[in-house]
Amino acid sequence: MFKINCLNQIANVGLDLFTDNYEMVDSFNEANAVLVRSSSLHDQELPRTIEAIARAGAGVNNIPLDKCAENGIVVFNTPGANANGVKEIVIAALMMAARDIIGGINWVNSVKEDPEVAKLVEKNKSKFSGREIKGKKLGVIGLGAVGVLAANAGNKLEMEVYGFDPFISVNAAWKLSKYIKPTKSLEELYQECDFITVHVPLTDKTKEMFNKETLAIMKDGVSILNFSRDSLVNDDDMIEALKSGKVHRYVTDFPNPKVCGVQGVIAIPHLGASTNESEDNCAIMAVEQLMDYLENGNIKNSVNYANCDMGVCTLAGRLAINHRNIPNMLSQFTSAFAQENINISDMTNKSKGQWAYTLIDIESSSSDCIVKKIREINGVLKVRVIK
Numbered sequence: 001m002f003k004i005n006c007l008n009q010i011a012n013v014g015l016d017l018f019t020d021n022y023e024m025v026d027s028f029n030e031a032n033a034v035l036v037r038s039s040s041l042h043d044q045e046l047p048r049t050i051e052a053i054a055r056a057g058a059g060v061n062n063i064p065l066d067k068c069a070e071n072g073i074v075v076f077n078t079p080g081a082n083a084n085g086v087k088e089i090v091i092a093a094l095m096m097a098a099r100d101i102i103g104g105i106n107w108v109n110s111v112k113e114d115p116e117v118a119k120l121v122e123k124n125k126s127k128f129s130g131r132e133i134k135g136k137k138l139g140v141i142g143l144g145a146v147g148v149l150a151a152n153a154g155n156k157l158e159m160e161v162y163g164f165d166p167f168i169s170v171n172a173a174w175k176l177s178k179y180i181k182p183t184k185s186l187e188e189l190y191q192e193c194d195f196i197t198v199h200v201p202l203t204d205k206t207k208e209m210f211n212k213e214t215l216a217i218m219k220d221g222v223s224i225l226n227f228s229r230d231s232l233v234n235d236d237d238m239i240e241a242l243k244s245g246k247v248h249r250y251v252t253d254f255p256n257p258k259v260c261g262v263q264g265v266i267a268i269p270h271l272g273a274s275t276n277e278s279e280d281n282c283a284i285m286a287v288e289q290l291m292d293y294l295e296n297g298n299i300k301n302s303v304n305y306a307n308c309d310m311g312v313c314t315l316a317g318r319l320a321i322n323h324r325n326i327p328n329m330l331s332q333f334t335s336a337f338a339q340e341n342i343n344i345s346d347m348t349n350k351s352k353g354q355w356a357y358t359l360i361d362i363e364s365s366s367s368d369c370i371v372k373k374i375r376e377i378n379g380v381l382k383v384r385v386i387k
């Protein structure tokens with residue numbers, strides 16, 4: 001029986017995939033696997049019982065990836081599962097940045113009791129006039145699952161779209177419209193664009209990429225859309241730029257006390273992926289990946305360990321070993337099996353950075369003795385008997 005703890009609400013269509021061999025538990029400390037959305041795990045102790053964490057979503061900055069890997073905990077995310085939800089809200093944000101829809105609605109609400117409201121509207125509407133996005137330049141930073149869809153949508157809205165992603169995947173490049181203009185540098189994109197939307201993960205390299213220096217390069221009156229993460233932006237510098245008129249509107253999915261209520265800020269309560277469709281897609285992908293890992297030891301879409309797939313084990317035994325990516329591990333594993341006179345039928349070893357993972361299929365069930373021997377090898381982080 002596998003015990004699952006949900007730290008955030010996860011769509012039922014995903015949870016319903018769990019079979020009778022799974023039990024939902026309320027406590028993190030009791031669980032074998034955890035489902036999470038944006039709850040932070042940075043201050044959480046990681047009990048030895050936890051084998052895997054699945055983030056039903058894209059961003060994993062709420063999870064201590066290396067600490068998890070060190071504890072033999074595989075962390076998954078669900079790439080692309082909520083990308084359409086974000087693309088659609090980016091389209092709405094473009095419209096909200098270009099037209100003062102929010103200001104106008106707020107004003108109408110403030111005069112809604114006035115019997116002359118219809119007349120007032122006609123008299124005052126010019127205060128809320130805006131511009132059109134057709135023909136304007138849109139810069140898309142990060143051309144992954146969301147960025148590609150946002151760039152292609154901008155193109156369909158007849159914008160001139162510029163893209164920047166030095167690490168673009170082949171898969172994403174195939175999906176990108178041929179009309180998107182690649183820029184060689186961020187500076188080029190900043191100088192050209194009227195609207196800039198950012199779709200990169202929050203890392204040490206992207207933290208505060210929108211700051212005094214980069215904002216200064218941009219066009220006067222640029223609008224910036226942030227549906228990626230709060231800390232990509234230096235809030236003080238953004239507020240200065242809004243006050244000076246350098247930035248016309250800052251649309252953010254990540255309200256914080258500094259930016260809330262500032263003139264020109266449109267703050268949305270992290271709704272990018274909050275659609276029924278995205279929540280369902282993420283939940284299904286996260287649960288399927290967790291189940292395949294718990295039941296078969298296979299890894300798909302992990303952000304701290306490499307992918308590894310040996311299918312369903314049809315032999316007597318399978319062992320999963322999380323270990324450091326250092327020399328001489330495989331030879332130690334195979335000689336431990338040889339000493340126990342156990343025949344290895346199949347074996348896969350994959351690594352990602354400093355972490356490695358080995359799946360071993362054997363012709364007899366694994367004994368306590370072999371498990372103990374492998375656990376004692378220096379560099380081994382976790383050994384799991386799958387079968």
Ligand SMILES: NC(=O)c1ccc[n+]([C@@H]2O[C@H](COP(=O)([O-])OP(=O)(O)OC[C@H]3O[C@@H](n4cnc5c(N)ncnc54)[C@H](O)[C@@H]3O)[C@@H](O)[C@H]2O)c1
Pocket residue numbers: 058059060079080082083086141142143144145146147164165166167168169172199200201202205206227228229253270271272273274
């Ligand atoms: N607001 C929301 O609800 C919501 C929903 C989904 C994702 N997100 C955020 O958006 C981010 C992107 O999501 P995604 O699904 O497109 O992820 P993704 O991994 O598919 O794409 C990220 C892209 O950013 C690129 N990139 C990385 N560093 C870069 C840099 N310095 N400059 C330019 N490009 C860089 C990568 O090469 C990749 O192509 C997530 O990490 C998450 O933080 C937010």
Ligand SMILES: O=C(O)[C@H](O)COP(=O)(O)O
Pocket residue numbers: 037038039056057058059060082270272273274
């Ligand atoms: O990174 C993501 O996938 C989004 O920010 C969505 O986060 P959420 O699942 O908490 O809405």
